Amino acid sequence: MSTLKNIITCKCPNCGVSYVFKDQNPYNLTKLAEMHKRCPNCDKSFEKEPGFYFGAMYVSYAMTSGIVIVFATVFGWGLQMETLPLVGIIALLILSTFPLVFRWSRMIWLSWFI
Numbered sequence: 001m002s003t004l005k006n007i008i009t010c011k012c013p014n015c016g017v018s019y020v021f022k023d024q025n026p027y028n029l030t031k032l033a034e035m036h037k038r039c040p041n042c043d044k045s046f047e048k049e050p051g052f053y054f055g056a057m058y059v060s061y062a063m064t065s066g067i068v069i070v071f072a073t074v075f076g077w078g079l080q081m082e083t084l085p086l087v088g089i090i091a092l093l094i095l096s097t098f099p100l101v102f103r104w105s106r107m108i109w110l111s112w113f114i
């Protein structure tokens, strides 16, 4: 349970004390990807190797696909919404949750390897 809490709050997967990202606001897009190289508390490295976070794209893809599948099912199939408004709603949803998905996918990827 603490792993899930650390992922959601973007805290170090090793100690759970310090933040992984330099700016805690994911919607500050200029600092979205700025991360500490090492944990300020326990000194655990957050970058195992160059290009380590390329793998987080797979997690991001899975999360975004999950959002699309859930909302397409609920609104399109369940509520019988027309296709064009449905695509618009899903596009807005993906754009508005992009910073959270970006950070959480990196946190899930990092948690797998720490």
Ligand SMILES: [Zn+2]
Binding pocket: 012, 013, 014, 015, 016, 017, 018, 039, 040, 041, 042, 043, 044
């Ligand atoms: Zn730590």
